[in-house]
Amino acid sequence: MKTLTFLAGWLLVGIGFLGIFxxxxxxxxxxxxxxxxxxxxxxxxxxxxxxxxxxxPYLRDWEEHRGVRRSVKVVAxxxxxxxxxxxxxxxxxxxxxAVASSLAAVGLYVVWRLPVISEPAVxxxxxxxxxxxxxxxxxxxAA
Numbered sequence: 001m002k003t004l005t006f007l008a009g010w011l012l013v014g015i016g017f018l019g020i021f022x023x024x025x026x027x028x029x030x031x032x033x034x035x036x037x038x039x040x041x042x043x044x045x046x047x048x049x050x051x052x053x054x055x056x057p058y059l060r061d062w063e064e065h066r067g068v069r070r071s072v073k074v075v076a077x078x079x080x081x082x083x084x085x086x087x088x089x090x091x092x093x094x095x096x097x098a099v100a101s102s103l104a105a106v107g108l109y110v111v112w113r114l115p116v117i118s119e120p121a122v123x124x125x126x127x128x129x130x131x132x133x134x135x136x137x138x139x140x141x142a143a
Contacts, residue, residue, distance in 0.1 A: 013030075024107070067114060
């Protein structure tokens with residue numbers, strides 16, 4: 001059983017990465033399923049997935065906060081709308097964009113319902129070698 005979940009995890013990772021380039025394939029849910037498979041079969045592969053620079057932040061956001069960032073939602077919706085619009089503009093049988101639009105509508109509904117987590121605050125750091133200043137009752141002094 002462990003081998004089967006391990007293979008299923010890698011199959012889901014492969015299909016999930018295809019979803020990066022094919023907007024109608026749901027990347028994040030597939031990678032979440034892959035993470036669950038690896039949890040049962042290979043902690044090392046699961047750790048690799050969580051530390052991956054492309055998908056790790058999304059998976060960690062979901063595991064830690066059970067939500068996605070607003071920017072992720074915006075990119076997902078925009079990508080799906082552009083892909084479906086492209087299908088409607090090209091010539092061919094009308095049933096293809098109609099089916100794609102129906103699937104996209106379901107996907108957009110799911111994305112719309114995902115909880116939003118707040119974006120992390122950006123903390124500006126002074127450049128190396130520059131003096132910091134502190135504000136004391138309206139006065140600026142060098143620290």
